[in-house]
Amino acid sequence: MLGDGGGKGGPINLSDQLYYPAINDTLGADPNGIAFNPLSMTLYAAWEKPAERRRDDYRSNARAAIAAGEKLFNSAPMTISNVRGLNDNAALKNPISLAGTCATCHDTPNIGHHSLPLPLDIGVAHSSNPDLESDKVIAAAVNELSAPDLPVFLISGCPNPFNQGQAESFYTTDPGxxxxxxxxxxxxxxxxxxxxxxxxxxPYFHNGSAAHAAMTRR
Ligand code: HEC
Structure with a gap:
């Protein structure tokens, strides 16, 4: 059970979870003036070091793996670049890249959505074709996904947010x-x-392109 062994998952614990719009906002908009705390997921901290753990104790091992994932979520460093809505955001002074973690965007404590409605383009609906996607990192990541058979739209004549004065066309399954x-x-x-x-x-993402099988294949 998600609430066993000091775990704080499950619906009953969820009913006690504090939430208000902009709670723990990454960009400092928490209405109570509370600074962003990167430890946004703490449900399974108690599972990191179970009191007793044998090598063949599959339940404790599974819990320890979940706790390790939670820790990575809060702390594994990543460079956030080419994200429309963040890196082309004038209010943030158009940063070419931002240092962050998963919690930078999934900042709502123990729930994981963005506590303010700030829609972002993280590349999920981009093409993996190098002629259509100039960011190699995004193209490689999209290659790992398996986009469902959806109609693809060409949207042309928009300014490129990352190259001023340049027009760009987008192929997309969902203009968002x-x-x-x-x-x-x-x-x-x-x-x-x-x-x-x-x-x-x-499956995950708005277009269902991360199937469960693909995520567990390694
Ligand atoms: C730059 C902001 C940003 C960062 C950093 C980020 N995410 Fe996300 N994440 C998003 C957005 C936006 C979506 C919605 C994308 C979509 O549906 O196409 C999303 C979707 C997801 C989903 C799909 C959920 C569902 O119900 O379909 C998962 C799982 C997820 N993120 C986990 C993570 C993890 C784990 C990390 C760290 C390794 C991470 N995210 C880092 C912004 C971010």
Missing amino acids: KALVSGNCADFNRVKGPILRGLAARA
């Missing part, structure tokens, strides 16, 4: 927030989702 706003700046931008209960609801 741009369908609501009509603005080029909003293409492909979708909101970071809640991460609780993930195991029960594969």
Whole structure:
């Protein structure tokens, strides 16, 4: 059970979880003025070091693996670049790259969505074709996904947010927030989702391109 051995998962614990819009905001917008705490996931800290653990104790081993994942979520460093909504955000002074972790975007404590509605384009709906995707890192990541058979739209004539004065065309299966706003700046931008209960609801991402099988294949 998710609440055993000091774990704080499951629906009853969730009912006690404090939330308000912009809680723990990465960019300092928490209305109570509380600074961003990168330790956004702490549900399974008690599972890091179970009181007794035998090599063949599959339950303790599984719990320790979950706790290790939680720690990585809060702390594994990553460079965030070419994310529309962040790296082309004038309010953030258009940073070419940002140092962060998973919690930078999934900042709501123990729930995991972005505590403010800031839709982002993390590349999920991009093409892996190098002629259509100039960022090799994004192309390689999209190659790991398996995009479902969806209609692909070509949107042309928008300014490239990362190269001023240059027009760019996008192939996409879902223009995201741009369908609501009509603005080029909003293409492909979708909101970071809640991460609780993930195991029960594969496939992942708005277009279902991360199938459960692909995520567990290694
Ligand atoms: C730059 C911001 C950002 C960072 C950093 C980030 N994410 Fe996300 N994440 C998002 C957004 C935005 C989505 C929604 C994308 C979509 O649906 O296409 C998302 C979606 C997901 C999903 C899919 C959930 C679902 O219900 O489909 C998972 C799982 C996830 N992220 C885990 C992680 C993990 C683990 C890390 C760290 C290794 C991480 N994220 C780092 C912004 C981010």
